Amino acid sequence: MEGESLTEVWSRFAGLMFIWGTIQQLFPYALRKRIESLWHRMENYFFPYVQITIDELSNGKSNEIYSQVNTYLGSKSVDKDAKFLKVEKSKESKSFAVSLDEGEEITDEFQGAKLSWRSHKETLSDDTTGHRSRRNNSAPMEKKRYTITFNKRHKEIVTGKYLKHVMEEGKAIQFQNRKQKIYSNNCSEDWYWSGKGMWRDINFEHPATFDTLAMDPKKKGEIINDLVAFSKGKDYYSKVGKAWKRGYLLYGPPGTGKSTMIAAIANFLNYDIYDLELTSVKDNSGLKKLLMETTSKSIIVIEDIDCSIDLTGKRKKKKKKEKETTSEDKEEDSDNEKEKEDEKKDTGKLTLSGLLNFIDGIWSACGQERIIIFTTNHKDKLDPALIRRGRMDMHIEMSYCRYEAFKVLAKNYLNLETHPLFQQIQGLLEEVDMSPCDVAENLMLKNASGGPQICLDNLIQALKEAKMKANKDSKQDKDKAKKNSKKIKKLSSKLFRSYGSVQKLFK
Numbered sequence: 013m014e015g016e017s018l019t020e021v022w023s024r025f026a027g028l029m030f031i032w033g034t035i036q037q038l039f040p041y042a043l044r045k046r047i048e049s050l051w052h053r054m055e056n057y058f059f060p061y062v063q064i065t066i067d068e069l070s071n072g073k074s075n076e077i078y079s080q081v082n083t084y085l086g087s088k089s090v091d092k093d094a095k096f097l098k099v100e101k102s103k104e105s106k107s108f109a110v111s112l113d114e115g116e117e118i119t120d121e122f123q124g125a126k127l128s129w130r131s132h133k134e135t136l137s138d139d140t141t142g143h144r145s146r147r148n149n150s151a152p153m154e155k156k157r158y159t160i161t162f163n164k165r166h167k168e169i170v171t172g173k174y175l176k177h178v179m180e181e182g183k184a185i186q187f188q189n190r191k192q193k194i195y196s197n198n199c200s201e202d203w204y205w206s207g208k209g210m211w212r213d214i215n216f217e218h219p220a221t222f223d224t225l226a227m228d229p230k231k232k233g234e235i236i237n238d239l240v241a242f243s244k245g246k247d248y249y250s251k252v253g254k255a256w257k258r259g260y261l262l263y264g265p266p267g268t269g270k271s272t273m274i275a276a277i278a279n280f281l282n283y284d285i286y287d288l289e290l291t292s293v294k295d296n297s298g299l300k301k302l303l304m305e306t307t308s309k310s311i312i313v314i315e316d317i318d319c320s321i322d323l324t325g326k327r328k329k330k331k332k333k334e335k336e337t338t339s340e341d342k343e344e345d346s347d348n349e350k351e352k353e354d355e356k357k358d359t360g361k362l363t364l365s366g367l368l369n370f371i372d373g374i375w376s377a378c379g380q381e382r383i384i385i386f387t388t389n390h391k392d393k394l395d396p397a398l399i400r401r402g403r404m405d406m407h408i409e410m411s412y413c414r415y416e417a418f419k420v421l422a423k424n425y426l427n428l429e430t431h432p433l434f435q436q437i438q439g440l441l442e443e444v445d446m447s448p449c450d451v452a453e454n455l456m457l458k459n460a461s462g463g464p465q466i467c468l469d470n471l472i473q474a475l476k477e478a479k480m481k482a483n484k485d486s487k488q489d490k491d492k493a494k495k496n497s498k499k500i501k502k503l504s505s506k507l508f509r510s511y512g513s514v515q516k517l518f519k
C-alpha cells in the first residue's frame with residue numbers, strides 16, 4: 013500500500029509466517045511465549061494492516077452489502093485506472109452497470125485513510141462443496157467476494173464511517189439506475205387472489221420534465237426548490253421530529269398540466285408513483301393496508317380527489333349539528349347518540365377521518381421520504397381539513413396558458429425561441445383563457461410538409477375564435493342579467509302597486 017503493491021506485502025507476510033511456524037516447532041513453551049510477544053511487535057511493524065472480507069453470499073442468501081460495494085467500486089473504477097472491468101445489465105435497471113473483474117485491484121481514499129479493494133472469484137470444486145451427486149450436470153459453483161485492506165490505525169474510520177459511506181453511495185447509484193415504476197390499486201379480483209399484493213406495477217416512462225412543463229417560471233422555480241429541500245431534508249425532519257413527507261395540492265381547470273406536473277416531479281426525484289384510486293378502496297382498513305405496501309422514495313397520488321369519493325358530507329353534517337345543539341340544548345344527548353351510531357356505521361367504509369389518518373397517521377411515517385399529491389379541478393369543493401397546511405404543504409395552482417408558458421410549449425413542440433408572430437400571440441393569451449393542453453394541440457405538426465408558421469397561424473386562429481366565443485358568452489350573460497333585472501324591477505313595481513291598493517282598502 014502506501015508506496016508498495018499489495019502483492020509485495022503479501023509475499024513478505026508469507027515469509028514471516030514460515031519463520032513463525034519453524035519457531036513454534038523448535039522452541040520450548042516459555043521461550044515460545046517471549047518470542048510470541050516479540051513476533052506480534054514484528055508483525056505490526058511488517059504488516060500493520062487489517063483486512064475485511066465481504067462475501068457475495070451470507071448464509072446462502074445474497075449479501076446486500078456485497079451488491080452495494082460492487083456498485084460503488086464500479087462507479088469508482090471509471091475515474092481510477094482499473095484495467096479489467098465487467099459490464100452487466102439487468103431487466104430492472106435503466107442502463108448497464110460497471111464492476112471490477114476478478115483479481116482487479118482499486119484504491120480509494122476516505123478521510124485520510126488509504127484503502128485497497130480487490131475482487132476475488134473462487135470456483136468451488138465438487139470435493140469442496142460435497143454436492144457431487146446432486147450437481148452432476150450443473151455448472152461449477154462460484155464464490156465471489158471483495159477484500160478491503162487498510163492500515164490498522166484507520167480501523168475506526170473504516171468500520172465506523174467508510175463502510176456506511178460505501179453502502180449509502182452504492183444504494184444511491186442503484187436507486188438512480190433502477191427503472192421507475194407506476195403502481196395502481198385498480199386491480200382485477202384475479203390479481204388480488206393471486207397473492208401478488210395490493211398494487212400492480214408497470215414501468216414508468218413518462219417523458220415530462222420541469223424543462224418541458226409550461227408554467228410561470230417563478231412558480232416553477234419555487235416548486236423545484238421545495239422538492240430539493242424536501243429530498244435533502246432527512247436530518248432536518250428528524251431534528252424537528254416530523255415524519256419525512258410532504259403534501260402537494262395541484263388544482264386548476266382541466267388540461268392545465270396537473271398530471272404532467274406529477275410526472276415531472278417523479279422524474280425529477282426519480283421516485284415511483286402509487287396511483288391511488290379511492291373508488292377501489294373498500295374501507296379505512298383497506299386504505300391502511302395499501303399504504304403499508306408502498307415503499308419509501310415514492311409519490312402517492314390521488315387524482316380528482318373531489319370526484320373520487322364523498323369525503324365532505326359527514327363533516328358538514330357535524331358542523332350543522334354543532335349550530336343546532338347550541339340553540340337546542342335538550343336535544344344534545346340524542347344528537348351525541350346519533351353521531352356515535354354514524355361513526356359505528358362508518359367503520360365499514362372509507363371516511364374522511366380514514367383519509368386524514370392515511371395522510372398524517374402514525375402508519376404514514378413508515379418508509380418515510382414520501383410525497384402525497386392530490387389533484388382537483390374544484391379546490392372549493394374540498395373539506396378544509398383535508399388540504400390544510402401541514403397536510404397539503406403547498407397549494408399549486410395550475411392555470412391557463414400565458415405567454416411565459418407558451419414560450420416553453422413553442423420550444424417543446426416547434427423548437428422555436430422567437431418568431432414575429434409571438435407578439436400577436438402574447439396579446440391574445442393575455443385576453444383569452446386557453447389551457448396549455450389546447451395550446452399544445454394547436455402547436456403540434458399535423459403533417460410532415462407543415463412548418464412552424466402553419467402551427468402558429470392555427471393557434472392564432474383558435475385564440476381568436478375562443479376570444480369571440482368568450483365575448484359572445486359574456487354578452488349573453490350581460491343580456492341575461494339585464495333581462496333579469498328588468499323582470500325584478502317590473503315585479504317590484506307590481507308588488508309596490510298592489511301594496512298601495514291594499515293600504516287604500518284598509519284606510
Ligand SMILES: Nc1ncnc2c1ncn2[C@@H]1O[C@H](COP(=O)(O)OP(=O)(O)OP(=O)(O)O)[C@@H](O)[C@H]1O
Pocket residue numbers: 224225226227265266267268269270271272273389410447448449450452
Ligand atoms: N403545463 C403544461 N405543460 C406542458 N404540457 C401540458 C401542460 N398542460 C397540459 N399539457 C399537455 O396537455 C396534456 C394534458 O395535460 P394534463 O393531463 O397534465 O392536464 P390535467 O390538468 O391533469 O387535466 P385533467 O384535469 O383533465 O386531468 C398533456 O399530455 C400535456 O401534453
